[in-house]
Amino acid sequence: MDSFERYSRQFMLKQTGIEGQEKIGQAKILVCGAGGLGSPVIAYLAAAGIGSIGICDFDTVNLSNLNRQFLYGYKDIGSKKAATAKDFIKNLNPETKITVFEEKLTAGNIDSVMKGYEIAIDAADNFDTRFLINAAAYRNGIPLISGAVCEFEGILTAVVPKESTACFQCVYPFKPADEKTFGIFGAVCGVIGSLQALETLKLILNLETLKNKLLIYDGLQNSFRIKELAKRKNCAVCG
């Protein structure tokens, strides 16, 4: 009955109920990236009672991560992120099964990494990996919750291949010519990562999500706006 008390504030929501909580408990979610976005995504999904989470990150913790990547602490510097995130979640919610993928995502391994997951989350930190994740999710018919941040801004969209929605490459058909390291407050990652976790839960519960919509957050102006998205006829992934 520990679970009953743990999730009581969720299933008292009429949109969740006991049935919805059971769906959350059975869900298998892959989180690609355990950094600034991945930290709130993984923590909120585990706290909500997601049954199984795959954490994919090949990187190690460094000191400059700690302003935003709260799954890790000072003593974790030098440790592998995915395994350290698993330890954090074990304490937060031992009911959530965590699978760790510590290899770099490539065209050669991404399909096998995604196999068996019902939703993927793009929390990567570069366009090459984002394009790879988006294409693989579309190819495998796996819904994708894609979020990204830069300085005070963030974006978020839900891609559902079986409903033939616009994909991440409909938003950005081309990569930037040059990707520079940018400044970021952890709280901006917290906003977008939390929304990614929420969109994932809404998708599991069959609630309305950001399909064919791009949410654009501006932390300096305190604004959220939604841009309508259309599938591009000549999109390299979904066109």
Place this chain on the structure above:
Amino acid sequence: MITVKLNGKEKQAKEAITVAAFLMENGIDPYQTAAELNFEALNPQELPKTILKDGDILEVLRFVGGG
């Protein structure tokens, strides 16, 4: 002078201006921006070479890809 609609707002610009120069005049870094001219995506490398015409519709979105 020509009139270009930038993210839904009409802006004046001098004739034969490139997309990159027009964006810079409007305080937008063309190297950090995805651009769509008359509903067709522009390759970032084309921004300094593409000339705007009167009545063009330009939609831009900053590259946001960090995590």
